[in-house]
Amino acid sequence: MLSIYNSKSKQKEIFKPLRANEVTLYVCGMTVYDYCHIGHARMMVAFDVINRYLRYCGYKVKYVRNITDIDDKIIRRALENKEPMEVLTTRFINALIKDMRALGTLPPDLEPKATDYVPQMISLIETLLHKGFAYVGSTGDVYFDVMQFKNYGKLAHKDLEALEAGARIAIEEAKKTPLDFVLWKLSKENEPYWPSPWGNGRPGWHTECVVMSSLELGQPFDIHGGGNDLKFPHHENEIAQAECAYGKPFVNYWMHVGFVEINKEKMSKSLNNFFTIREVLREWKNEVVRYFLLSGHYRSPVDYSLEALEGAQNALDRLYGALRGIDLTTGTIENEVAKAHEVRFMVAMDDDFNTPIALSVLFDLARELNRSKVEEPSNVTALAQMLKKLAAVLGLLVSPVESYFQKDAHSVIDANEIEALIALRQSARLEKNWAKADEIRQQLAQKGVVIEDSGDGTTWRYQ
Ligand SMILES: [Zn+2]
Secondary structure, three states, X not given: OOEEEEOOOOEEEEOOOOEOOEEEEEEOOOEOOOOOEXXXXXXXXXXXHHHHHHHHOOOEEEEEEOEEOOOHHHHHHHHHHOOOHXXXXXXXXXXXXXXXXXXXXXXXXXXXXXXXXXXXXXXXXXHHHHOOOEEEOOOOOEEEOHHHOOOOOOOOOOOHHHHXXXXXXXXXXXXXXOOOEEEEEEOOOOOOOEOOOOOXXXXXXXXXXXXXXXXXXXXXXXXXXXXXXXXXXXXXXXXXXXXXXXXXXXXXEEEEEOOEEEOOEEOOOXXXXXXXXXXXXXXXXXXXXXXXXXXXXXXXOEEOOHHHHHHXXXXXXXXXXXXXXXXXXXXXXXXXXXXXXXXXXXXXXXXXXXXXXXXXXXXXXXXXXXXHHHHOHHHHHHHHHHHHHHXXXXXXXXXXXXXXXXXXXXXXXXXXXXXXXXXXXXXXXXXXXXHHHHHHHHHHHHOOEEEEEEOOEEEEEEX
């Protein structure tokens, strides 16, 4: 029986989906103004494994992960780059898709963009105003009135006074109380905007996830997830809006993923101690990075270090090594020893997706497989097939064995670099900076890459 640690109750609970055999899962995705780093990768890979395991257990999963494509940081970056916001966000959405593919994450069933839901967000804000949970501040921006929601702070496990004390420093004149958060923000000059009953502006970040999750999954839905840093205020603010607007519970299980740390500090853009996914994939094989990210339990922090990645590399070499020289196209998986390992693997994963223990079961299986090669040859195929099958639940051992050992870590990133250069060239072309566009074409040609433009965009091939 699967149990999940619910951040809201702060304990493991037996998982009971709202509809038998179906799971509705919503994860807060990326704000697309820059490349993703390894901290983001961990959150994405953690939910990828959760999604894969739920499917492995026979659930029909609807997995929605949003894309935040309107936000202060995006607007600022687009202005700095002197490019239209959509050009910036499209470039980083494409980069995100490539990074996620490189890490072997399955695409979500739906990846909605915030800008596609603005009218629905406006109607949510209208409902909140109508019901007295929101107000128009003195500057014309619309705010959520936190004092009207008695359950505020239940997810963060803090009372209003403690939260207020923390928020007081950042008080804005237009708000009634420091914790109130913006629902609709009027646009300044040069900023993108949508018309609304309160003037031209844009929705606040906390509103988009309420609208996209409730519309696509219903309310309540089963699991809402994200990074640990989203618990407060983002998820607290989501709950406040959803429950006040619709008068019913929002989410049954809240799941939060721990940080990637460097020297005990959180890897983040603001601390400038991050490595982008593509930088790391330049040095390490995709599955090695994935293994490293799964080597700790998803709720605990994992420490990013050279030793940790070397350890992941050695571990994966051993698992792949056990499969070497075995014909996996024949034989049956039906075997008692193999089955016993599957049971142990599932016990580990049923315990709040405990990947470190699940990985240790894979090692026991590999050890048993190596032993059988000498002592019990009739077990070999079944054990090898079971190893492949269980590892695939973690998105591991998915390459053909020999190609794993031959694969050069650099081969993947080359394609990413090419795409990044093509995107740069595309922006140059939009700005009619033909000299720069030509320079990039030359640069690619020197690396043996030919690009071809057509009505549908730019394609490339090696010479
Ligand atoms: Zn969100």
